[in-house]
Amino acid sequence: MFSSPDEVLEEFAQVKFIVNRSVATAVFIAIKLQRPLLVEGPAGVGKTELARVLAQTTGSDLIRMQCYEGLDESKALYEWNYQKQLLRIYTDKSQNKNWEEIKHTVYSQEFLLERPLLKALMAQQRTVLLIDEVDKSDEEFESFLLEILSDYQISIPELSTITAVHPPMVVLTSNNFRDFGDALKRRCIHLYLDYPSYEQELEILNLKVPGIQQRLAEKIVAYIQAIRQLKLKKAPSIAETLNWAQALLELGEEDIDNDVIKDTAGVFLKYRGDIEQVTAQDAETLLK
Amino acid sequence: MRLTVKPVEERIIEFAHTLRRFNINVTHSGIADALEAIALVGLDREDFFDALKATLVKDHADMPVFVSLFKLFFGKKPKGPPEEDTGSPFEAPPEGSDDGREASRIEGGNSPGVLTEQRARSRNQGEPYLLLIKAVRENDYDMLQYLAHQGVKNIGRVYPQDVNNVQALVKKAKRSLGWEKACDELFGMLLNYRASPF
Numbered sequence: 086m087f088s089s090p091d092e093v094l095e096e097f098a099q100v101k102f103i104v105n106r107s108v109a110t111a112v113f114i115a116i117k118l119q120r121p122l123l124v125e126g127p128a129g130v131g132k133t134e135l136a137r138v139l140a141q142t143t144g145s146d147l148i149r150m151q152c153y154e155g156l157d158e159s160k161a162l163y164e165w166n167y168q169k170q171l172l173r174i175y176t177d178k179s180q181n182k183n184w185e186e187i188k189h190t191v192y193s194q195e196f197l198l199e200r201p202l203l204k205a206l207m208a209q210q211r212t213v214l215l216i217d218e219v220d221k222s223d224e225e226f227e228s229f230l231l232e233i234l235s236d237y238q239i240s241i242p243e244l245s246t247i248t249a250v251h252p253p254m255v256v257l258t259s260n261n262f263r264d265f266g267d268a269l270k271r272r273c274i275h276l277y278l279d280y281p282s283y284e285q286e287l288e289i290l291n292l293k294v295p296g297i298q299q300r301l302a303e304k305i306v307a308y309i310q311a312i313r314q315l316k317l318k319k320a321p322s323i324a325e326t327l328n329w330a331q332a333l334l335e336l337g338e339e340d341i342d343n344d345v346i347k348d349t350a351g352v353f354l355k356y357r358g359d360i361e362q363v364t365a366q367d368a369e370t371l372l373k
Numbered sequence: 374m375r376l377t378v379k380p381v382e383e384r385i386i387e388f389a390h391t392l393r394r395f396n397i398n399v400t401h402s403g404i405a406d407a408l409e410a411i412a413l414v415g416l417d418r419e420d421f422f423d424a425l426k427a428t429l430v431k432d433h434a435d436m437p438v439f440v441s442l443f444k445l446f447f448g449k450k451p452k453g454p455p456e457e458d459t460g461s462p463f464e465a466p467p468e469g470s471d472d473g474r475e476a477s478r479i480e481g482g483n484s485p486g487v488l489t490e491q492r493a494r495s496r497n498q499g500e501p502y503l504l505l506i507k508a509v510r511e512n513d514y515d516m517l518q519y520l521a522h523q524g525v526k527n528i529g530r531v532y533p534q535d536v537n538n539v540q541a542l543v544k545k546a547k548r549s550l551g552w553e554k555a556c557d558e559l560f561g562m563l564l565n566y567r568a569s570p571f
Binding site for chain 2: 126277
């Protein structure tokens with residue numbers, strides 16, 4: 086696996102994921118210290134993508150768990166397959182087996198429904214466990230998560246204690262929807278992923294939308310970077326920059342002016358208020 | 374120079390304790406992680422900064438204070454690999470011309486980038502002199518004392534013959550904290566205050 090932050094940077098670049106060195110260093114440290122990596126930052130900067138790329142570059146499976154309010158252990162960890170258990174009990178009963186025997190068989194791995202967390206702990210090979218939008222889960226779940234992330238083991242009362250053979254690389258993402266617990270944060274290596282710099286975004290654009298004219302690419306990025314400074318309800322993400330560039334390319338536009346922006350603002354802005362605010366301003370002024 | 378006076382581990386622990394004084398929630402495990410991380414990535418300034426940031430700061434809102442204090446603690450380091458672009462971040466900036474380039478370099482990662490408004494703002498946040506202004510404005514005697522202490526430390530090694538030259542040493546300590554800049558700003562605030570009708 087990675088032997089230095091530079092290597093992380095190179096491997097990521099190979100799969101066209103451009104980050105700065107700070108990001109690579111945090112990733113490197115998290116892997117080496119076997120700590121969960123907590124990635125925070127605005128929506129659309131590539132937090133989830135980071136986990137995907139990490140799995141890809143380390144040859145690991147990606148196991149994703151999307152958090153939401155009300156997510157509980159049975160959805161995150163495991164559940165007994167009651168229907169199957171019942172069927173088994175009926176069958177066994179008809180063969181006159183006694184309860185002790187039946188009990189033993191219905192609480193075995195065959196009847197266990199593995200949910201993401203258990204899957205990650207039981208994996209026979211390296212995995213990246215992505216716990217997406219952890220700030221959307223509730224507090225009980227959080228402390229339960231903390232327990233698992235501290236020793237990478239879980240006890241299933243009816244079965245046994247399961248300890249991970251290959252502790253998964255854990256990536257947690259958060260949009261600061263809720264300020265979640267200190268205890269969980271303390272376990273993690275922290276990474277704040279921000280919007281890319283002008284140079285970086287230009288590099289990403291050139292990589293992902295090949296064939297775009299350099300002058301247009303520069304203007305697109307400069308414009309997007311400028312409107313990110315405005316107070317918008319939803320600032321354009323990297324994906325939206327790319328979509329916009331693609332759209333302009335398809336439309337055969339070679340330059341950005343007020344008319345072009347008026348026609349295409351819907352590609353990179355998702356709220357009417359935002360569109361009105363942005364189109365009310367002169368593009369040339371914003372670009373300065 | 375300071376890094377050789379004390380083992381770097383001790384310096385990091387001291388740094389972590391100081392972060393706590395400034396209400397950044399640093400835990401024992403965080404410190405342990407920091408030490409381990411430094412052992413991994415080494416003392417290259419940028420990596421050193423990133424490693425401490427990733428292990429000690431768990432809340433992005435704490436970054437300005439972290440950057441200020443980092444600069445106070447590790448701001449000037451005499452040796453280090455040369456950087457290809459605008460001046461090495463390792464070297465002490467020429468005295469008196471400390472314009473905060475260092476702090477912004479660290480904050481902005483590895484790209485010099487276009488100086489956006491946001492960046493311009495964050496680069497100011499990384500300045501020790503802002504701590505000084507804050508302390509004066511809030512009558513925070515503890516913090517003033519602490520800053521004075523740091524200033525004296527920034528003088529580095531003192532020799533017996535320096536006794537004839539105390540003024541220069543004091544000047545050096547003040548400069549390391551951005552004393553003059555703080556005075557300018559405070560004076561400016563005072564003038565504005567007078568000028569305002571209230």
